[in-house]
Amino acid sequence: MAIKLYDLCGAERARRFSPYCWRIRLALAHKGLAVEAVPWLMTDKAAIAFAGSTTVPVLVDGERSVADSWTIANYLEDTYPDRPSLFEGAGGRAASRMVAQWTESVVHTGLARFVMLDIYHHLDPADRDYFRRSREQRVGATLEAFCADRDRHLESFRKSLEPLRRTLGLQKYLGGDHPLFADYLVFGAFQWARAISPYQVLEGSDPIAKWREQMLDLFDGLARKAPGYPV
Amino acid sequence: MAIKLYDLCGAERARRFSPYCWRIRLALAHKGLAVEAVPWLMTDKAAIAFAGSTTVPVLVDGERSVADSWTIANYLEDTYPDRPSLFEGAGGRAASRMVAQWTESVVHTGLARFVMLDIYHHLDPADRDYFRRSREQRVGATLEAFCADRDRHLESFRKSLEPLRRTLGLQKYLGGDHPLFADYLVFGAFQWARAISPYQVLEGSDPIAKWREQMLDLFDGLARKAPGYPV
Numbered sequence: 001m002a003i004k005l006y007d008l009c010g011a012e013r014a015r016r017f018s019p020y021c022w023r024i025r026l027a028l029a030h031k032g033l034a035v036e037a038v039p040w041l042m043t044d045k046a047a048i049a050f051a052g053s054t055t056v057p058v059l060v061d062g063e064r065s066v067a068d069s070w071t072i073a074n075y076l077e078d079t080y081p082d083r084p085s086l087f088e089g090a091g092g093r094a095a096s097r098m099v100a101q102w103t104e105s106v107v108h109t110g111l112a113r114f115v116m117l118d119i120y121h122h123l124d125p126a127d128r129d130y131f132r133r134s135r136e137q138r139v140g141a142t143l144e145a146f147c148a149d150r151d152r153h154l155e156s157f158r159k160s161l162e163p164l165r166r167t168l169g170l171q172k173y174l175g176g177d178h179p180l181f182a183d184y185l186v187f188g189a190f191q192w193a194r195a196i197s198p199y200q201v202l203e204g205s206d207p208i209a210k211w212r213e214q215m216l217d218l219f220d221g222l223a224r225k226a227p228g229y230p231v
Numbered sequence: 232m233a234i235k236l237y238d239l240c241g242a243e244r245a246r247r248f249s250p251y252c253w254r255i256r257l258a259l260a261h262k263g264l265a266v267e268a269v270p271w272l273m274t275d276k277a278a279i280a281f282a283g284s285t286t287v288p289v290l291v292d293g294e295r296s297v298a299d300s301w302t303i304a305n306y307l308e309d310t311y312p313d314r315p316s317l318f319e320g321a322g323g324r325a326a327s328r329m330v331a332q333w334t335e336s337v338v339h340t341g342l343a344r345f346v347m348l349d350i351y352h353h354l355d356p357a358d359r360d361y362f363r364r365s366r367e368q369r370v371g372a373t374l375e376a377f378c379a380d381r382d383r384h385l386e387s388f389r390k391s392l393e394p395l396r397r398t399l400g401l402q403k404y405l406g407g408d409h410p411l412f413a414d415y416l417v418f419g420a421f422q423w424a425r426a427i428s429p430y431q432v433l434e435g436s437d438p439i440a441k442w443r444e445q446m447l448d449l450f451d452g453l454a455r456k457a458p459g460y461p462v
Contacts, residue, residue, distance in 0.1 A: 089320015094407035095327055101401075102333060102394035163333035170332075176325035 002034045004060040006048050009039035010122040010196070015227040017119065017195035019108065019188035020069040021057045022223070026184040027073050029219040031083040042127045070100060073181055086181035099174060099182040102163070107189040110157040111201060112139070117147040118197035150199065157201070161208055168207045172214070179218060187215040187223070194228040202231070233265045235291040237279050240270035241353040241427070246458040248350065248426035250339065250419035251300040252288045253454070257415040258304050260450040262314040273354075274361045301331060304412050317412035330405060330413040333394070338420040341388040342432060343370070348378040349428035381430065388432070392439055399438045403445070410449060418446040418454070425459040433462070 005025070008018035016022070016037065028035045040047060040056055051058040053067035059075070066075045077086045077093070087093035116135060120143055123131055132143060139146050164186060167174060174182035190212050193201050202209040212231065216224040236256070239249035247253070247268065259266045271278060271287055282289040284298035290306070297306045308317045308324070318324035347366060351374050354362055363374060370377050395417060398405060405413035421443050424432050433440040443462065447455040 085322070087320075088322030088325075089318075090323070090407060091316070091319030091411050091413075092322020092324075092326055094319075094402065094411065095323055095330060095405060095413050097401060098330055098333075098394060098398045098405055098413070099326060101397040102329075105393040105397060162336045163329060166332040166336060167329045170328055171325065174326060174329055176321060180322050180325065182322075182326050182329070 001062060002036050003028065005035050005037045006040040006056045006058040006060075007037040008042060008056050009124075011124045012122075012227060013039040015122060015195060017122070017192050018056060019103075019192035020055075022188035022191045023069050023181070023184045024057045024059065024072050025222065026187065026218065027076055027086055027181055029222055030086060030179070030181075030184070031076055031080050033076070033080065033083070041124050043130050070097075077181075086184075088175070088180060092175075092180060092182070096180075096182045096185065100185050103185050103189055106160050107186060108192075110153070110160055111189055111193050113147065113153045113157070114150050114199045114201055115147075115193050115197040117143045118199065122196050154201075158203070158206070165206065165208055168211045173211070179215065183215065187212065190215075190231075191223050191226075191228070194231050195226065196228075198229040200231070232293060233267045234259065236266050236268045237271040237287045237289040237291075238268040239273060239287050240355075242355045243353070243458060244270040246353060246426060248353070248423050249287060250334075250423035251286075253419035253422045254300050254412070254415045255288045255290065255303050256453065257418065257449065258307055258317055258412055260453055261317060261410070261412075261415070262307055262311050264307070264311065264314070273358050301328075308412075317415075319406070319411060323406075323411065323413070327411075327413045327416065331416050334416050334420055337391050338417060339423075341384070341391055342420055342424050344378065344384050344388070345381045345430045345432055346378075346424050346428040348374045349430065353427050385432075389434070389437070396437065396439050399442045404442070410446065414446060418443065421446075421462075422454050422457075422459070425462050426457065427459075429460040431462070 005021065005028070007016050007021045009016055025035070025037065045054050048054070048056065048058045051065040051067045057069055057072055059066045059072045061079070066072050073086055087096055120128060120131060136142055171177065173179045174186065190201070193199070202212070236252065236259070238247050238252045240247055256266070256268065276285050279285070279287065279289045282296040282298045288298070288300055288303055290297045290303045292310070297303050304317055318327055351359060351362060367373055402408065404410045405417065421432070424430070433443065
Protein backbone atom coordinates (compact mmCIF):
# COMPACT_ATOMS: atom_id res chain seq x y z
CA MET A 1 0.00 0.00 0.00
CA ALA A 2 1.48 3.32 -1.04
CA ILE A 3 2.23 5.97 1.54
CA LYS A 4 -0.54 8.54 1.76
CA LEU A 5 0.12 12.24 2.28
CA TYR A 6 -2.54 14.79 3.13
CA ASP A 7 -1.54 17.72 0.97
CA LEU A 8 -2.99 21.24 0.99
CA CYS A 9 -4.85 22.17 -2.21
CA GLY A 10 -6.72 25.13 -3.64
CA ALA A 11 -10.02 25.42 -5.47
CA GLU A 12 -8.25 23.48 -8.21
CA ARG A 13 -7.49 20.21 -6.47
CA ALA A 14 -4.27 19.75 -8.44
CA ARG A 15 -2.81 23.05 -7.22
CA ARG A 16 -0.69 22.10 -4.19
CA PHE A 17 0.92 25.00 -2.39
CA SER A 18 1.97 24.18 1.16
CA PRO A 19 5.73 24.73 1.58
CA TYR A 20 5.69 22.15 4.38
CA CYS A 21 4.02 19.56 2.15
CA TRP A 22 6.43 20.24 -0.71
CA ARG A 23 9.37 19.46 1.56
CA ILE A 24 7.87 16.06 2.13
CA ARG A 25 6.89 15.43 -1.48
CA LEU A 26 10.53 15.94 -2.42
CA ALA A 27 11.79 13.94 0.57
CA LEU A 28 9.60 11.00 -0.49
CA ALA A 29 10.89 11.24 -4.07
CA HIS A 30 14.47 11.40 -2.71
CA LYS A 31 13.80 8.16 -0.83
CA GLY A 32 12.22 6.65 -3.93
CA LEU A 33 8.95 6.09 -2.09
CA ALA A 34 5.67 6.21 -3.97
CA VAL A 35 3.00 8.44 -2.51
CA GLU A 36 -0.66 9.16 -2.95
CA ALA A 37 -0.90 12.90 -2.28
CA VAL A 38 -4.49 13.37 -1.15
CA PRO A 39 -5.93 16.86 -1.68
CA TRP A 40 -6.90 18.47 1.61
CA LEU A 41 -8.69 21.71 2.47
CA MET A 42 -7.42 23.67 5.44
CA THR A 43 -10.81 23.72 7.11
CA ASP A 44 -11.19 19.96 6.91
CA LYS A 45 -9.69 19.40 10.34
CA ALA A 46 -11.86 16.32 10.81
CA ALA A 47 -10.07 14.47 8.01
CA ILE A 48 -6.71 14.56 9.84
CA ALA A 49 -7.88 14.44 13.45
CA PHE A 50 -6.87 10.75 13.55
CA ALA A 51 -3.23 11.91 13.45
CA GLY A 52 -3.66 14.34 16.34
CA SER A 53 -2.97 17.28 14.03
CA THR A 54 -4.88 20.27 12.66
CA THR A 55 -2.38 21.00 9.90
CA VAL A 56 -0.69 19.19 7.05
CA PRO A 57 1.49 17.44 6.10
CA VAL A 58 0.10 14.30 7.66
CA LEU A 59 1.65 11.08 6.42
CA VAL A 60 0.10 7.64 6.68
CA ASP A 61 2.43 4.68 6.21
CA GLY A 62 0.53 1.44 6.74
CA GLU A 63 -0.57 1.40 10.37
CA ARG A 64 1.42 4.50 11.31
CA SER A 65 0.46 8.14 10.99
CA VAL A 66 2.94 11.00 11.42
CA ALA A 67 2.32 14.76 11.49
CA ASP A 68 4.65 17.78 11.20
CA SER A 69 7.17 18.07 8.37
CA TRP A 70 10.27 17.84 10.57
CA THR A 71 8.93 14.78 12.36
CA ILE A 72 7.96 13.19 9.05
CA ALA A 73 11.42 13.75 7.54
CA ASN A 74 12.99 12.12 10.58
CA TYR A 75 10.51 9.27 10.40
CA LEU A 76 11.38 8.63 6.75
CA GLU A 77 15.12 8.79 7.44
CA ASP A 78 14.90 6.35 10.34
CA THR A 79 12.32 4.00 8.85
CA TYR A 80 14.01 3.71 5.44
CA PRO A 81 17.72 3.83 6.30
CA ASP A 82 18.73 1.77 3.27
CA ARG A 83 17.38 4.32 0.83
CA PRO A 84 19.23 7.55 -0.07
CA SER A 85 19.78 9.59 3.06
CA LEU A 86 18.00 12.92 3.59
CA PHE A 87 20.59 14.22 6.05
CA GLU A 88 23.81 12.25 5.44
CA GLY A 89 24.73 11.92 9.07
CA ALA A 90 23.88 13.21 12.52
CA GLY A 91 25.59 16.53 11.84
CA GLY A 92 23.48 17.08 8.73
CA ARG A 93 20.31 16.30 10.63
CA ALA A 94 21.19 18.76 13.39
CA ALA A 95 22.30 21.56 11.07
CA SER A 96 19.21 21.11 8.89
CA ARG A 97 17.24 22.31 11.88
CA MET A 98 18.93 25.69 11.55
CA VAL A 99 18.20 25.71 7.81
CA ALA A 100 14.54 25.00 8.62
CA GLN A 101 14.37 27.82 11.14
CA TRP A 102 16.10 30.22 8.76
CA THR A 103 13.66 29.23 6.03
CA GLU A 104 10.65 29.83 8.20
CA SER A 105 11.69 33.04 9.88
CA VAL A 106 13.33 34.68 6.86
CA VAL A 107 12.03 33.13 3.63
CA HIS A 108 8.44 32.29 4.59
CA THR A 109 7.98 35.56 6.43
CA GLY A 110 9.45 37.51 3.53
CA LEU A 111 7.47 35.71 0.82
CA ALA A 112 4.18 36.02 2.72
CA ARG A 113 4.22 39.73 1.97
CA PHE A 114 4.18 38.99 -1.76
CA VAL A 115 1.83 36.02 -2.02
CA MET A 116 -0.70 36.16 0.81
CA LEU A 117 -3.45 37.80 -1.22
CA ASP A 118 -2.76 35.56 -4.21
CA ILE A 119 -3.20 32.54 -1.97
CA TYR A 120 -6.60 33.82 -0.94
CA HIS A 121 -7.75 34.07 -4.55
CA HIS A 122 -6.72 30.46 -5.22
CA LEU A 123 -8.48 28.96 -2.21
CA ASP A 124 -11.54 26.80 -2.28
CA PRO A 125 -14.53 28.94 -1.21
CA ALA A 126 -14.83 26.71 1.86
CA ASP A 127 -11.41 27.87 3.09
CA ARG A 128 -11.57 31.57 2.31
CA ASP A 129 -13.17 32.97 5.47
CA TYR A 130 -10.98 30.85 7.71
CA PHE A 131 -7.83 31.86 5.88
CA ARG A 132 -8.69 35.56 5.86
CA ARG A 133 -9.62 35.62 9.53
CA SER A 134 -6.62 33.63 10.80
CA ARG A 135 -4.01 35.37 8.61
CA GLU A 136 -5.33 38.87 9.17
CA GLN A 137 -5.15 38.24 12.89
CA ARG A 138 -1.57 36.96 12.54
CA VAL A 139 -0.28 39.90 10.49
CA GLY A 140 -2.47 42.59 12.05
CA ALA A 141 -3.78 43.94 8.74
CA THR A 142 -6.23 43.05 5.99
CA LEU A 143 -4.76 40.79 3.31
CA GLU A 144 -5.16 43.64 0.86
CA ALA A 145 -3.27 46.12 3.05
CA PHE A 146 -0.59 43.56 3.90
CA CYS A 147 0.21 42.92 0.24
CA ALA A 148 -0.19 46.50 -1.02
CA ASP A 149 3.11 48.07 -2.12
CA ARG A 150 4.75 44.70 -2.18
CA ASP A 151 7.39 46.04 -4.58
CA ARG A 152 8.64 48.17 -1.74
CA HIS A 153 9.67 45.03 0.18
CA LEU A 154 11.35 43.27 -2.73
CA GLU A 155 14.87 44.62 -2.35
CA SER A 156 15.13 43.90 1.37
CA PHE A 157 13.70 40.42 0.82
CA ARG A 158 16.28 39.63 -1.84
CA LYS A 159 19.01 40.98 0.42
CA SER A 160 17.81 38.76 3.28
CA LEU A 161 18.60 35.72 1.10
CA GLU A 162 22.31 36.57 1.06
CA PRO A 163 23.41 33.57 3.20
CA LEU A 164 21.72 31.21 0.74
CA ARG A 165 23.07 33.09 -2.27
CA ARG A 166 26.63 32.99 -0.96
CA THR A 167 26.40 29.30 -0.10
CA LEU A 168 25.14 28.47 -3.58
CA GLY A 169 28.10 30.42 -4.93
CA LEU A 170 30.36 27.93 -3.13
CA GLN A 171 28.58 24.63 -3.76
CA LYS A 172 25.83 23.43 -6.10
CA TYR A 173 23.32 22.53 -3.40
CA LEU A 174 22.95 23.04 0.34
CA GLY A 175 23.59 19.29 0.47
CA GLY A 176 26.92 19.76 -1.36
CA ASP A 177 27.14 18.35 -4.88
CA HIS A 178 23.65 16.85 -4.67
CA PRO A 179 20.44 17.93 -2.95
CA LEU A 180 19.50 16.86 0.58
CA PHE A 181 16.61 17.70 2.88
CA ALA A 182 18.19 21.12 3.57
CA ASP A 183 17.53 21.96 -0.09
CA TYR A 184 13.94 20.73 0.10
CA LEU A 185 13.35 22.89 3.16
CA VAL A 186 14.30 26.06 1.34
CA PHE A 187 12.92 25.07 -2.04
CA GLY A 188 9.50 24.35 -0.50
CA ALA A 189 9.21 28.08 0.15
CA PHE A 190 9.89 29.01 -3.46
CA GLN A 191 7.60 26.29 -4.74
CA TRP A 192 4.86 27.66 -2.47
CA ALA A 193 5.26 31.12 -4.07
CA ARG A 194 5.44 29.67 -7.57
CA ALA A 195 2.32 27.55 -7.10
CA ILE A 196 0.16 30.43 -6.08
CA SER A 197 1.48 33.72 -7.42
CA PRO A 198 2.80 35.22 -10.65
CA TYR A 199 4.92 37.64 -8.62
CA GLN A 200 8.62 37.40 -9.54
CA VAL A 201 10.38 37.08 -6.22
CA LEU A 202 13.88 36.52 -7.65
CA GLU A 203 15.83 38.16 -10.44
CA GLY A 204 16.62 35.75 -13.23
CA SER A 205 20.35 36.40 -12.83
CA ASP A 206 20.29 35.47 -9.14
CA PRO A 207 22.29 32.28 -8.35
CA ILE A 208 19.29 31.28 -6.23
CA ALA A 209 17.13 31.34 -9.37
CA LYS A 210 19.58 29.01 -11.08
CA TRP A 211 19.45 26.62 -8.12
CA ARG A 212 15.64 26.83 -8.19
CA GLU A 213 15.73 25.71 -11.83
CA GLN A 214 17.82 22.69 -10.84
CA MET A 215 15.38 21.91 -8.05
CA LEU A 216 12.41 22.16 -10.42
CA ASP A 217 14.10 19.57 -12.64
CA LEU A 218 14.64 16.96 -9.91
CA PHE A 219 12.78 13.66 -10.02
CA ASP A 220 11.63 14.07 -13.62
CA GLY A 221 10.39 17.58 -12.99
CA LEU A 222 8.15 16.68 -10.04
CA ALA A 223 7.87 20.30 -8.88
CA ARG A 224 7.95 21.82 -12.36
CA LYS A 225 5.04 19.71 -13.62
CA ALA A 226 2.81 20.78 -10.73
CA PRO A 227 0.40 23.64 -11.42
CA GLY A 228 2.19 26.95 -10.92
CA TYR A 229 3.26 30.17 -12.56
CA PRO A 230 6.36 30.59 -14.74
CA VAL A 231 9.39 31.80 -12.77
CA MET B 232 55.76 19.31 17.31
CA ALA B 233 52.52 21.06 18.23
CA ILE B 234 50.35 22.60 15.59
CA LYS B 235 50.97 26.32 15.25
CA LEU B 236 48.19 28.83 14.61
CA TYR B 237 48.77 32.44 13.65
CA ASP B 238 46.16 34.22 15.72
CA LEU B 239 45.17 37.90 15.57
CA CYS B 240 46.02 39.86 18.71
CA GLY B 241 45.69 43.41 20.02
CA ALA B 242 48.12 45.71 21.81
CA GLU B 243 47.86 43.18 24.62
CA ARG B 244 49.27 40.08 23.00
CA ALA B 245 46.98 37.81 25.02
CA ARG B 246 43.82 39.49 23.70
CA ARG B 247 42.76 37.35 20.73
CA PHE B 248 39.75 38.60 18.86
CA SER B 249 39.45 37.20 15.35
CA PRO B 250 36.14 35.32 14.95
CA TYR B 251 37.78 33.22 12.24
CA CYS B 252 40.65 32.25 14.53
CA TRP B 253 38.29 31.42 17.40
CA ARG B 254 36.46 28.93 15.18
CA ILE B 255 39.73 27.13 14.73
CA ARG B 256 40.85 27.35 18.35
CA LEU B 257 37.65 25.56 19.30
CA ALA B 258 37.90 23.12 16.39
CA LEU B 259 41.40 22.16 17.52
CA ALA B 260 40.20 21.67 21.10
CA HIS B 261 37.29 19.59 19.77
CA LYS B 262 39.80 17.35 17.99
CA GLY B 263 41.95 17.22 21.13
CA LEU B 264 44.90 18.71 19.27
CA ALA B 265 47.40 20.88 21.13
CA VAL B 266 48.17 24.21 19.55
CA GLU B 267 50.61 27.03 19.93
CA ALA B 268 48.55 30.13 19.13
CA VAL B 269 51.13 32.64 17.96
CA PRO B 270 50.14 36.31 18.35
CA TRP B 271 49.96 38.08 15.00
CA LEU B 272 49.41 41.71 14.00
CA MET B 273 47.23 42.38 10.97
CA THR B 274 49.91 44.43 9.27
CA ASP B 275 52.50 41.69 9.60
CA LYS B 276 51.70 40.22 6.21
CA ALA B 277 55.29 39.08 5.81
CA ALA B 278 54.96 36.61 8.70
CA ILE B 279 52.28 34.58 6.91
CA ALA B 280 53.32 35.08 3.30
CA PHE B 281 54.77 31.54 3.32
CA ALA B 282 51.18 30.25 3.43
CA GLY B 283 50.06 32.34 0.46
CA SER B 284 47.69 34.32 2.67
CA THR B 285 47.37 37.89 3.90
CA THR B 286 44.91 37.06 6.68
CA VAL B 287 44.66 34.67 9.61
CA PRO B 288 43.98 31.98 10.64
CA VAL B 289 47.01 30.30 9.16
CA LEU B 290 47.73 26.84 10.54
CA VAL B 291 51.06 25.05 10.37
CA ASP B 292 51.01 21.31 10.97
CA GLY B 293 54.48 19.87 10.53
CA GLU B 294 55.41 20.39 6.90
CA ARG B 295 51.99 21.60 5.87
CA SER B 296 50.51 25.09 6.05
CA VAL B 297 46.82 25.83 5.55
CA ALA B 298 45.03 29.18 5.35
CA ASP B 299 41.32 30.16 5.56
CA SER B 300 39.13 28.94 8.40
CA TRP B 301 36.85 26.80 6.24
CA THR B 302 39.80 25.14 4.54
CA ILE B 303 41.49 24.57 7.90
CA ALA B 304 38.39 22.96 9.43
CA ASN B 305 38.17 20.60 6.45
CA TYR B 306 41.88 19.88 6.70
CA LEU B 307 41.54 18.95 10.37
CA GLU B 308 38.48 16.80 9.72
CA ASP B 309 40.17 14.89 6.90
CA THR B 310 43.63 14.66 8.45
CA TYR B 311 42.41 13.50 11.88
CA PRO B 312 39.41 11.30 11.04
CA ASP B 313 39.81 9.15 14.16
CA ARG B 314 39.32 12.08 16.50
CA PRO B 315 35.89 13.55 17.31
CA SER B 316 34.23 14.74 14.12
CA LEU B 317 33.63 18.43 13.46
CA PHE B 318 30.82 17.80 10.99
CA GLU B 319 29.47 14.29 11.71
CA GLY B 320 28.99 13.35 8.10
CA ALA B 321 28.92 14.78 4.61
CA GLY B 322 25.52 16.39 5.19
CA GLY B 323 26.81 18.21 8.25
CA ARG B 324 29.82 19.45 6.35
CA ALA B 325 27.67 20.77 3.51
CA ALA B 326 25.05 22.40 5.75
CA SER B 327 27.74 24.00 7.92
CA ARG B 328 28.62 26.05 4.86
CA MET B 329 25.22 27.71 5.10
CA VAL B 330 25.73 28.30 8.82
CA ALA B 331 29.08 29.93 8.00
CA GLN B 332 27.52 32.20 5.39
CA TRP B 333 24.66 33.12 7.71
CA THR B 334 27.17 33.91 10.45
CA GLU B 335 29.23 36.14 8.21
CA SER B 336 26.46 38.00 6.45
CA VAL B 337 24.12 38.40 9.42
CA VAL B 338 26.06 38.07 12.68
CA HIS B 339 29.42 39.56 11.71
CA THR B 340 27.82 42.39 9.77
CA GLY B 341 25.43 43.11 12.62
CA LEU B 342 28.07 43.00 15.36
CA ALA B 343 30.50 45.18 13.42
CA ARG B 344 28.22 48.12 14.04
CA PHE B 345 28.65 47.68 17.79
CA VAL B 346 32.32 46.76 18.13
CA MET B 347 34.29 48.33 15.27
CA LEU B 348 35.43 51.38 17.21
CA ASP B 349 36.21 49.27 20.29
CA ILE B 350 38.43 47.07 18.14
CA TYR B 351 40.36 50.13 17.03
CA HIS B 352 41.06 51.14 20.61
CA HIS B 353 42.43 47.69 21.42
CA LEU B 354 44.79 47.47 18.45
CA ASP B 355 48.51 47.63 18.56
CA PRO B 356 49.59 51.10 17.39
CA ALA B 357 51.23 49.43 14.38
CA ASP B 358 47.82 48.21 13.16
CA ARG B 359 45.67 51.27 13.81
CA ASP B 360 46.13 53.24 10.60
CA TYR B 361 45.73 50.16 8.44
CA PHE B 362 42.58 49.10 10.28
CA ARG B 363 41.01 52.56 10.16
CA ARG B 364 41.75 53.04 6.47
CA SER B 365 40.60 49.60 5.31
CA ARG B 366 37.48 49.46 7.48
CA GLU B 367 36.38 53.02 6.78
CA GLN B 368 36.65 52.28 3.08
CA ARG B 369 34.61 49.12 3.52
CA VAL B 370 31.76 50.71 5.49
CA GLY B 371 31.87 54.12 3.82
CA ALA B 372 32.05 56.10 7.06
CA THR B 373 34.51 56.98 9.82
CA LEU B 374 34.69 54.38 12.57
CA GLU B 375 33.26 56.97 14.95
CA ALA B 376 30.26 57.70 12.69
CA PHE B 377 29.71 54.03 11.95
CA CYS B 378 29.42 53.15 15.64
CA ALA B 379 27.56 56.26 16.79
CA ASP B 380 23.97 55.55 17.86
CA ARG B 381 24.72 51.87 18.03
CA ASP B 382 21.78 51.40 20.42
CA ARG B 383 19.51 52.22 17.52
CA HIS B 384 20.63 49.04 15.71
CA LEU B 385 20.35 46.73 18.70
CA GLU B 386 16.74 45.64 18.32
CA SER B 387 17.01 44.79 14.63
CA PHE B 388 20.26 42.92 15.27
CA ARG B 389 18.69 40.80 17.99
CA LYS B 390 15.72 40.14 15.72
CA SER B 391 18.05 39.01 12.92
CA LEU B 392 19.25 36.21 15.20
CA GLU B 393 15.80 34.61 15.25
CA PRO B 394 16.77 31.49 13.23
CA LEU B 395 19.52 30.74 15.75
CA ARG B 396 17.27 31.49 18.71
CA ARG B 397 14.52 29.21 17.44
CA THR B 398 16.96 26.40 16.70
CA LEU B 399 18.43 26.62 20.19
CA GLY B 400 14.88 26.41 21.52
CA LEU B 401 14.62 23.00 19.84
CA GLN B 402 18.04 21.49 20.55
CA LYS B 403 20.90 22.29 22.91
CA TYR B 404 23.48 23.03 20.20
CA LEU B 405 23.52 23.53 16.43
CA GLY B 406 25.28 20.17 16.44
CA GLY B 407 22.33 18.59 18.28
CA ASP B 408 22.99 17.44 21.86
CA HIS B 409 26.67 18.37 21.65
CA PRO B 410 28.58 21.12 19.87
CA LEU B 411 30.02 20.73 16.36
CA PHE B 412 31.82 23.08 14.00
CA ALA B 413 28.49 24.80 13.22
CA ASP B 414 28.46 25.99 16.84
CA TYR B 415 32.05 27.20 16.67
CA LEU B 416 31.24 29.17 13.51
CA VAL B 417 28.53 31.16 15.25
CA PHE B 418 30.19 31.33 18.64
CA GLY B 419 33.35 32.79 17.09
CA ALA B 420 31.32 35.90 16.30
CA PHE B 421 30.17 36.36 19.89
CA GLN B 422 33.63 35.63 21.23
CA TRP B 423 34.99 38.32 18.90
CA ALA B 424 32.55 40.85 20.38
CA ARG B 425 33.24 39.72 23.94
CA ALA B 426 37.02 39.93 23.48
CA ILE B 427 37.00 43.50 22.35
CA SER B 428 33.93 45.34 23.59
CA PRO B 429 31.93 45.83 26.79
CA TYR B 430 28.79 46.38 24.71
CA GLN B 431 25.99 43.97 25.67
CA VAL B 432 24.84 42.54 22.38
CA LEU B 433 22.39 40.00 23.86
CA GLU B 434 19.81 40.22 26.61
CA GLY B 435 20.63 37.92 29.50
CA SER B 436 17.30 36.15 29.11
CA ASP B 437 17.94 35.32 25.45
CA PRO B 438 18.31 31.56 24.82
CA ILE B 439 21.31 32.52 22.69
CA ALA B 440 22.96 33.99 25.79
CA LYS B 441 22.41 30.70 27.61
CA TRP B 442 24.00 28.80 24.73
CA ARG B 443 26.91 31.27 24.75
CA GLU B 444 27.48 30.45 28.44
CA GLN B 445 27.66 26.75 27.56
CA MET B 446 30.11 27.52 24.77
CA LEU B 447 32.27 29.61 27.11
CA ASP B 448 32.49 26.60 29.42
CA LEU B 449 33.68 24.11 26.79
CA PHE B 450 37.17 22.64 26.99
CA ASP B 451 37.77 23.78 30.56
CA GLY B 452 36.64 27.30 29.80
CA LEU B 453 39.00 27.85 26.86
CA ALA B 454 37.03 30.84 25.58
CA ARG B 455 35.99 32.13 29.00
CA LYS B 456 39.57 32.28 30.29
CA ALA B 457 40.72 34.38 27.35
CA PRO B 458 40.87 38.15 27.92
CA GLY B 459 37.44 39.65 27.33
CA TYR B 460 34.62 41.62 28.88
CA PRO B 461 31.89 40.13 31.06
CA VAL B 462 28.78 39.19 29.09
